[in-house]
Amino acid sequence: MSADENAKKWLVEFDAALQSKDIDKAVGMFHAESYWRDLVSFTWNLKTAEGQAQIRDMLQATLEKTRPSHWLLEGNATETDGITEAWFTFETLVSRGKGLLRLRDGKAWTLLTTMVELKGFEEAKGESRPKGVEHGSYKGRKTWKESRDDEAQTLGYTKQPYVVIVGGGQAGIILGARLRKLGVPAIIIEKNARAGDSWRNRYKSLCLHDPVWYDHLPYMPFPDDWPVFAPKDKLGDWLETYTKVMELNYWNSTSCKKASYNETRREWEVTVEREGREVTLRPKELVIALGVSGYPNVPTIEGADSFEGDQFHSSKFPGAENYRGKKAVVLGSNNSAHDICAALWEEDVDVTMIQRSSTHIAPSESLMELALGGLYSEQALKSGIDHHKADLIFASVPYKIMHGFHIPVYEEMKKRDADLYSRLEQAGFMLDFGVDGSGLFMKYLRRGSGYYIDVGASELVADGRVKLKSGVNIVKINSKSVVLSDGTELEADLIIYATGYGSMNQWLADLISPEVADKLGKVWGLGSDTPKDPGPWEGELRNMWKPTQVPHLWVQGGNLHQNRHYSQFMGLQLKARYEGLETPVYELAAAHHES
């Protein structure tokens, strides 16, 4: 049988099994080791069922209400190394979906099902785009501008938004755009003066470490000449532009003071300060989009108060220009530490990096070619994989086995960049590739730290232009120096703490309450039982883009790719609730690891 025939046969049989509610039959169409990842369509949750037993449980709980049908092959199936890969579309009672299937010997190995749109609540685009003008003549017609101005004046005051998004960085903006397109009234609260300031306010040399093909926002891709690695100010301007084009209700220069859920009124009370005046917003759903980390981590070091130079957390580093000819110590060895060391070196600052523990170094070129190139690159585009398709392929790999896909990439990187790695080690740099050698992206998913995407600073470290002290920590700070755990004393005019961030629950504890923060539990991480990602295994990122143990509280965040893709599902989940559809959540994840 051809790949198409294989795939069609499976889809037809699966459709029939589900239509006749023959769960045994359906489960039998999967391998013993198999994965069904569902994004909202069946579960109103993000959920990976691992193995036949979990698939059975999922179907038993969801089939009756989902009523799936119309499983149809889309385009042509392909076969590589005995795996048939097939795109398909399907429907449920209330939605249309798209999926990706991988078959081995006629049985499913991985199945991805994703919700694309809710029937009757489709986004207006293409043929169904708004007309813009109502042809004919009508008394009392409102122009586009009048309607926009009217909405800006009333929403949040005389009319309540359905959703309030706390945080107007990329996460809040992107989700805001999804909600706007879906017709869900929303307000985004942002403390900075302009959309994009969360990027603009970082150190001046910062550029994105992910390439353009990975970073597109929904609905409005970057132009064809957008740089591979966008400079932070250019990205900031784009976000501001995007916010305007998408017609978001974006409350800039507004601080969020307090939020609490009013059980009687079944709505949140969110107190914000806008234009010098306190406003209480009463949304039904509250989304936290403050980034997945919390307050800056600044270690408590003896004598820090006595330091006569400047000291900043990396997030507050104003730039290297003022330190020309001075001596700097950077504590930390991840992305920000490397970027800041390089920026300081470029301004003729004498700089020493203090590496406390091993770090994964992934050279940008290698990362682009080996890890991302197949999905997010000009080559991928030429082979028909745009970012929409790439996002689904990416999502189709179950987290449980994802490391297996990544290990060979980093094996290759070790060979390819052997020279750099060897020189770094000779310079005393402590390298790792993750506990299981699965490299950067798994570290990102598991713990969100522990790596540097090398865009040049590793050379500085390797050849000593950036000095390195590794396997040590700062134990004491004097007025003009720092003392390391090996007894070394380094003169310093500037100390940078590139020491990461605390948990997002810190924000929540302050904004809502410690109890609610604890009830929510840990945000991010898979439960892989690797460093900084304690178990139990969850199979999805904890609390991200899905219902949480705190009713009506949601978390949006991640990198641009994740925000782009998962905002689709956040949007649909919120839209369904806004329209009063039934949204039975399958296996709401338990909370783990109180803040």
Next chain:
Amino acid sequence: MSADENAKKWLVEFDAALQSKDIDKAVGMFHAESYWRDLVSFTWNLKTAEGQAQIRDMLQATLEKTRPSHWLLEGNATETDGITEAWFTFETLVSRGKGLLRLRDGKAWTLLTTMVELKGFEEAKGESRPKGVEHGSYKGRKTWKESRDDEAQTLGYTKQPYVVIVGGGQAGIILGARLRKLGVPAIIIEKNARAGDSWRNRYKSLCLHDPVWYDHLPYMPFPDDWPVFAPKDKLGDWLETYTKVMELNYWNSTSCKKASYNETRREWEVTVEREGREVTLRPKELVIALGVSGYPNVPTIEGADSFEGDQFHSSKFPGAENYRGKKAVVLGSNNSAHDICAALWEEDVDVTMIQRSSTHIAPSESLMELALGGLYSEQALKSGIDHHKADLIFASVPYKIMHGFHIPVYEEMKKRDADLYSRLEQAGFMLDFGVDGSGLFMKYLRRGSGYYIDVGASELVADGRVKLKSGVNIVKINSKSVVLSDGTELEADLIIYATGYGSMNQWLADLISPEVADKLGKVWGLGSDTPKDPGPWEGELRNMWKPTQVPHLWVQGGNLHQNRHYSQFMGLQLKARYEGLETPVYELAAAHHES
């Protein structure tokens, strides 16, 4: 032979004939009645050679320096009604091109050749896009923002732009974007405070009369949910956004006082007032992008000064809101007159339209379906015709025979909208479809006036909600009334002169000199010898997007579609000069019809 074989055979033979400089052979491959339209590739001009003799002349003059080669079929040729249609690519010594060929019985009927890019000066996009960050570490690195700020501060002061564009409406902005992508330093001068104000400042109910698929700007298409007919403020905001994203040097709130060409220094001296201070710009090339019309035409009518109500030219009409319950007279019966009549009626103003001469009415729905649908619509997109392809198909129809393509469209419109037309005539409205029945677009090309794209006002006229007096003019204005040429007196609190605009040469006469304006001659029109388009026949739009009789003076303008497409050729012509390439202009058009 298949269509592909037909087309390939022709291309191979044509290539061989040109390579061997066998002009007789090449000319013999065209029908006696045939057209070769060249956009820059051969002629460094926009030029349609009509018939074998003109094709021979063109080849004799251009072949030696052009050295064309590599004529290759692109995609599949098609055959319809005995016409083979084929896309192809080709090269010249200095450029790459794309074209469209129509064959009948193996010989060329129409040939379009267009320049796509200059070899060695390709736009950086896709694979060649800028990296955004220079990986590695460099002392004295400039960030994107520093470079942008630096450019904004120096260009026009310590560094001179190569091009100054006078006018920052859609024409100037779009050409500015092309020049930016091509790396040609340019400054755009705009008197309004914000990009897009030339749209924002119009009457509030204004929406585009052309649909979204026809209106995309280069490089950054409208999002998928952009309204079919963009409201003027939304379009204004988009233009402002676009100006920022494209990183244009856009001098807003700047007025252009005077320009003159300094023959000794071989540069323009353009005096502008910016931020209260006079600045002299010294570009090599000057582009006028003020729209193809000049100052508002306001007829001199006896007694106008004695009128006690308000009177405005349509371009200054502030909106209908202040005239509720009042009486208005609108002089004119084209687009603006209709739009303003409808806006007044919607605000309960008693309004009378004065129609002086016949008008072509094209209902918007019919126009979209019958005239534009095949090229610019969701249906066209589905059949693989995006606006890039559509622009070339559009450009491939020689102006000489274009009316023949349009007449059947308007024959169909007459049938389809017979009911409306008949009711309009019963109401006394004088209809026409152009002298030869070729309708709206030919009127637009020939004279730029004489029509209304009906988005609703015609119903108001037909059923008398907007009153109509036709075949008359206003001969006298009293303090509270107007007197018509048939003796009727109409009470009036408001008079709108929807009486069009003078010639663009008026601007030029004031900005540069009457002599230069006369030397340039008439702008726009084909020379069709039809009303308001005096001959001789030119075969291209006079003075638009091509070299003129005034060296180093150019005109950019037209609707969004034309600006999008022809800015490509303006950009390439200016880029070639900027880079010092040889640009021998074939048959520079003579000036006609002094201002």
